[in-house]
Amino acid sequence: MVRFKHRYLLCELVSEDARCRLSLDDRVLGGLVRDTIARVHGTFGAAACSVGFAVRYLNAYTGVVLLRCRKDFYQLVWSALPFITYLENKGHRYPCFFNTLHVGGTIRTCQKFLIQYNRRQLLILLQNCTDEGEREAIRKSVSRSCLLEKESAEELSDSAGEEAVEIVE
Amino acid sequence: MPATAYERLVYKSPSEYHYMKVCLEFQEHGVGLNTAQFKQLLVSALKDLFGEVGAALPVDILTYEEKTLSAILRVCSSGLAKLWSSLTLFGTYKNKKCAFRVIQVSPFLLALSGNSREQVLG
Numbered sequence: 001m002v003r004f005k006h007r008y009l010l011c012e013l014v015s016e017d018a019r020c021r022l023s024l025d026d027r028v029l030g031g032l033v034r035d036t037i038a039r040v041h042g043t044f045g046a047a048a049c050s051v052g053f054a055v056r057y058l059n060a061y062t063g064v065v066l067l068r069c070r071k072d073f074y075q076l077v078w079s080a081l082p083f084i085t086y087l088e089n090k091g092h093r094y095p096c097f098f099n100t101l102h103v104g105g106t107i108r109t110c111q112k113f114l115i116q117y118n119r120r121q122l123l124i125l126l127q128n129c130t131d132e133g134e135r136e137a138i139r140k141s142v143s144r145s146c147l148l149e150k151e152s153a154e155e156l157s158d159s160a161g162e163e164a165v166e167i168v169e
Numbered sequence: 170m171p172a173t174a175y176e177r178l179v180y181k182s183p184s185e186y187h188y189m190k191v192c193l194e195f196q197e198h199g200v201g202l203n204t205a206q207f208k209q210l211l212v213s214a215l216k217d218l219f220g221e222v223g224a225a226l227p228v229d230i231l232t233y234e235e236k237t238l239s240a241i242l243r244v245c246s247s248g249l250a251k252l253w254s255s256l257t258l259f260g261t262y263k264n265k266k267c268a269f270r271v272i273q274v275s276p277f278l279l280a281l282s283g284n285s286r287e288q289v290l291g
Binding site (some may be wrong): 038039040041043044045068079083167 | 215222223283
């Protein structure tokens with residue numbers, strides 16, 4: 001069937017400064033990525049990538065970003081992400097970098113990956129944390145996520161099959 | 170009997186490089202460029218259209234004549250489309266209008282030595 005296919009890049013914004021993630025704005029981020037693509041891939045890259053480009057999801061607390069781009073040019077976008085070295089907001093420059101976690105064809109696959117990734121991150125945090133109060137809070141979150149995992153697994157086995165519903169913009 | 174190791178080379182195209190004979194024309198006369206400035210011009214043309222990645226494309230100037238502003242360039246076969254398109258879209262150098270005329274393109278350098286278009290018969 002003829003339709004526009006997209007690629008969704010799930011990235012994580014890693015920065016030493018905690019204020020950097022809180023000052024994330026989807027328009028600021030979109031402009032930053034577009035400028036970087038224009039710098040790295042020139043006018044051709046800027047034009048090719050900006051057609052289907054959008055910031056679909058942004059989490060200011062964890063720094064997770066979901067970018068959408070056309071399938072034909074997703075490699076241009078992907079290769080331009082390591083060239084982002086700082087985030088500028090209200091005159092402040094925060095050094096940061098983008099970690100690409102997953103490339104998916106639909107938002108649903110990226111969401112599935114993100115859920116698994118967050119679970120693994122919780123366990124890693126549990127190992128590394130030092131404060132007892134924090135440890136208790138993380139243990140509670142881990143047990144809650146395990147319960148949710150069991151519930152969703154039962155739901156999947158009940159339903160006949162997952163229909164591939166693509167979110168059409 | 171032990172299997173002997175052998176190497177098989179597969180060439181999909183006849184040559185790895187493409188050679189272009191180009192000539193730079195300015196709208197006004199009397200503009201001179203030395204080899205380094207010509208190379209800088211090529212790199213800035215690639216950078217405009219294809220960014221930092223394009224500017225890093227390895228292009229070699231094999232010969233350059235300052236009087237006629239013509240040169241023979243060598244580029245990797247995969248980068249030929251990028252180089253040719255950036256030469257086509259290159260319009261101004263230091264606020265002076267200019268244009269690249271591509272005279273000949275060939276995967277073999279020997280073909281650039283004789284141009285049948287410029288041949289004079291009789």
